[in-house]
Amino acid sequence: MVKIKQFSVEAWMDEHEHNCKYNIAETCAASISIDQLRDISDDKQRQVFDTAKPLTYGTIRGSQNLRDNLSRLYSAKTATPLPADNILTTPGAIQANYLTAYALVGSGDHVICHYPTYQSLYEVPRQLGAEVDLWKAKPEDDWLPSIDELKKLIKPNTKLIIINNPNNPTGAVLKKSLLQAIIDVAAEHDIIIQSDEVYRPLFHSINPLDPEFPPSILSMGYTKTIATGSMSKAYAMAGIRVGWIASRDASIIETIAEARHYTTISVSFFDEQIAAYALDSSTVHSLLVRNVNLAKKNMELMDRFIIKNDDECEWVRPVAGTTAFLKFHREGKPVDSVDFCKKLLEKTGVLFVPGSMCFGEEFKGYVRVGFVNHTDMIKEGLDKVTQFVRKNLDEVALAE
Structure with missing residues (x-):
């Protein structure tokens, strides 16, 4: 039996997200409805999905319309278009990441994973028997990992380098020159690079x-x-459970497609039709403008929150995505982030994610904030947190 370690962030959300008043732990841009999606489309007459279509499995590797739209988006500003056949759809990005590991790594392989990040990116390869090293980013370096450290982690059996760009939980991005340096290292050793881009293109x-x-x-x-990517985060449509895997290497896609037969068969064609509608050129630009503008507006609230609480809170300001990683402390000592989050929820109804529990024990005092939900809720929730910090922080235990 595979030894499964608790998926801490999902366990925390499962326990608390339906018992809070202000969900500032949610990592999706504020969810959009089908009616709202239709309203922002330039083509109001186009049907979102075909209600007369028989309820078959649909297209096994993903609907042609959806994969064509994804191909167009990935091919923008590149000399070589990405073929639609080089894309597979999945039930969300979490399945895309799982399938990639399931198909490509196992016992005897070595994997390097950008860190901190979403736990499944490094935990699933471990479950599959691979040796995993964490390529650690530090706040003093603006959450940017060192290429020299990456080079030291390379082994003769390194099969995969996994990055998360934009990053969850920090909101940092691996910029173009750093991406090129990662590629140079990988190319020298013939290593595959997997980039979880689920928060792209919310810059x-x-x-x-x-x-x-x-x-x-x-x-x-x-x-x-x-x-790998999905409709959940930057596209505000987690409820349709559509993700994807794309590669420039057709042989990699074929390998993953064989593994996919054992786990997925196909993705709901209703979900895929809605995703295709959203990613169509008549809709996708308006959808992204909505979500990027929401992120920018709410980032102003985050900036003001940090200024108000700068004696007790610090951060590296995020660049992209929907999350920020904040560190709370008292008299220079980090708080116990689990105790902080539990007391905050109990007294204010605000939900944060404790960093030391969900992203690594070394992240003492850290909490993850999801700030691209509806602006009124974010504002009210952050005001509650400010009141809590001023009145109740002394009641919170310090990290050991």
């Missing part, structure tokens, strides 16, 4: 014209790359 604090603006890993010219 709220870096301009696309910036020369360091991070492209998708698939746009960097290295063939042995994989990008």
Whole structure:
């Protein structure tokens, strides 16, 4: 039997997200309805999905319309278009990441994973028998990991380098020059790079014209790359459970497709039709403008919150995505983040995620905040947190 370690962040959310008043732990951009999606589309006459279609399995590897739209998005500003056949759909990005590991790594393999990050990215390869080393980023380096450290982690059996860009929980991005340096290391040793890009393209604090603006890993010219993504985070549509795996290497896609037969068969074609509608050129730009503007507006609230509480709270300001990693302390000592989050929820109804429990014991005092929910709720929730910090922080235990 596979030894499964508790998936801490999902266990925390499962226990608390339906018992809070202010969910500032949610990592999706504020969810959009089908009616709202239709309203922002430039083509109001186009049908979202076909209600007369028979309820079959649909297209096994993913609907052609959806994969064509994804191909168009990945092919923008690149000399070589990404073929639609190089994309597989999955039930969310979590399945995309699981399938990638399931198909590509096992006992005897070595995996390097960017850290801190979503637990499944490094825990699933471990469950499959691979040796995993964490490529650690530090706040003093603006959560950017060191290429020299990456080089030291390389082994003769290194099979996969996993990155998360934009990053959960920090909101940092691996910029273009750093991506190129990662590729140079991988190419020298013939290593596959997997990039979890589930928060792409929600860039709220870096301009696309910036020369360091991070492209998708698939746009960097290295063939042995994989990008995973979904409709959940930047596209605000977690409820349809649509994700994908894309690669420049057709043989990698074929290997994963064989593994996919054992786990997925196909994705709901209703879900895929809604995703295809959202990613169509008549809709996707308006959808992203909505979500990026929401992130920018709410980031102003986060900035003000940090200023108000700068004696007790610090951060590295996030650049992209929907999350921020905040550190709370009292008299220079980090608080116990689990105790902080539990007392905060009990007294205010605000839900945060404790960093030391859900992202690593070394993240003492850290909490993850999801700030791209509805603005009124974020504002009210952050005001409650400020009141808690001023009135109740002394009641919170310090980290041991």
